[in-house]
Amino acid sequence: MSIEKVARLAGVSKATVSRVLNQHPGVRPDTRTRVLTAINVCEYQPNLLARQLRTSQSNMLLVLISDITNPFCSRVVEGIEAEAEAQGYHILLCNTRSQLRREAAYIALLTGKVADGVITMDAADCLQELQGLIGDAPWVQCAEYDPAIPASSVSIDNREAAFETVRFLAGKGRRRIALVNCDMRYLYSHQRESGYRAALEELGLSWSGVAYAEGISCEAGSAALRELLAQPEPPDAVFTVSDVLAVGVIHAALEAGLRIPEDLAVVGFDGISFTSSLNPPLTTIEQPMNRLGARSVQLLLERIRQPQAAIVHEVLPWRRVERASS
Structure with missing residues (x-):
C-alpha cells in the first residue's frame, strides 16, 4: 500500500501523511487521528531505510542486555520499551551474554545509523571494551556501569x-x-x-x-x-x-x-x-525496575538531542518489602 492511497483515504496531502509518520508537532490532533486510522486500515508500512537516509535518524534505540531470561532484565526492558514508544522510538533488543563478539556485531548498527543510541545492561567488566566500540555515539549505562566511562548511568545503591x-x-x-x-x-x-x-x-x-x-x-x-x-x-x-x-x-x-x-x-x-x-x-x-529502564531512555534521548548535555550518574531509591520468609 502506498502513501498516496493513505493520503486519499484520510483526505489529506502526502506531505501531511509524511509529517504524521515523522512525529511532526505541527499537525492538528483530529488530522493526526484520521491519518493514523488510514495507516491502520491500509496496513501501510513506511520505508524506514529511506526515511533514515533522508533524516540521518532511525528513531531506533539499541538495547544490549546480558541475559534475557533473567526476570530483572525483562522488567527493566519493559520500562525501556514503554518510555521509548512514548517518545516516538522503538527498541532493537540484543541478548549479548556479555560476549564481546556479539556486542561488536550489534554495535556496528550504530555506524550504519540503524540505531541512534545505545543502552547497555552488560556486565561492568566488559564496559571498557564496549567504550572503544561505541565511541562517541550516545550511550547510557543501565544498572551496570563504570564510573570512569564518560557516559550517563542509572542504578541503585x-x-x-x-x-x-x-x-x-x-x-x-x-x-x-x-x-x-x-x-x-x-x-x-x-x-x-x-x-x-x-x-x-x-x-x-x-x-x-x-x-x-x-x-x-x-x-x-x-x-x-x-x-x-x-x-x-x-x-x-x-x-x-x-x-x-x-x-x-x-x-x-x-x-x-x-x-x-x-x-x-x-x-x-x-x-x-x-x-x-x-x-x-x-x-x-x-528495585524500581521499570523506572530504571524509563530513566535510561530519557537520559539517552537527552544526549541524542543535545550531544553536549551533561553526563549524569543517577541513583534511584530501593525499598525493602518484608514478608513471611524473614
Whole structure:
C-alpha cells in the first residue's frame, strides 16, 4: 500500500501523511487521528531505510542486555520499551551474554545509523571494551556501569541495600547470616558483597559465609544453600543477590527439613512480582525496575538531542518489602 492511497483515504496531502509518520508537532490532533486510522486500515508500512537516509535518524534505540531470561532484565526492558514508544522510538533488543563478539556485531548498527543510541545492561567488566566500540555515539549505562566511562548511568545503591539487609536480619536476632552471590563480572555482585561484609564488621558478627552460585537460576540457588549447610556451623539467615536464587534457597531448605523463617530466614533481591506468591512469600529488596529502564531512555534521548548535555550518574531509591520468609 502506498502513501498516496493513505493520503486519499484520510483526505489529506502526502506531505501531511509524511509529517504524521515523522512525529511532526505541527499537525492538528483530529488530522493526526484520521491519518493514523488510514495507516491502520491500509496496513501501510513506511520505508524506514529511506526515511533514515533522508533524516540521518532511525528513531531506533539499541538495547544490549546480558541475559534475557533473567526476570530483572525483562522488567527493566519493559520500562525501556514503554518510555521509548512514548517518545516516538522503538527498541532493537540484543541478548549479548556479555560476549564481546556479539556486542561488536550489534554495535556496528550504530555506524550504519540503524540505531541512534545505545543502552547497555552488560556486565561492568566488559564496559571498557564496549567504550572503544561505541565511541562517541550516545550511550547510557543501565544498572551496570563504570564510573570512569564518560557516559550517563542509572542504578541503585547496591552496597547500601545489602548493608541495610544484614542490619535488618541482625535486628531479627540472626547471628549467622550468609550471602549467596554469583558472577563477579558484575558490579552489583561486588557492591552487594561489600555491603554485606561491611555490615558484619560494624555489627561485630564474626560468622560469615559466602557461596557463589553458577548463574542466576533456582538450581544454582539450591546448590549454593547445600554448600552453606555443609559447613560445621550452618547459617540461620541467607541473603541472596537475586530473587531467583532465593527461590532455589527456599526449595533446598524445605528439602532439608528446615522451617522458614524459624530455622532459616531468607531475603532476596530485585522485587520480582512472583515472589509474593511463594510459600512462604519472600522478603526482598525491591528495585524500581521499570523506572530504571524509563530513566535510561530519557537520559539517552537527552544526549541524542543535545550531544553536549551533561553526563549524569543517577541513583534511584530501593525499598525493602518484608514478608513471611524473614
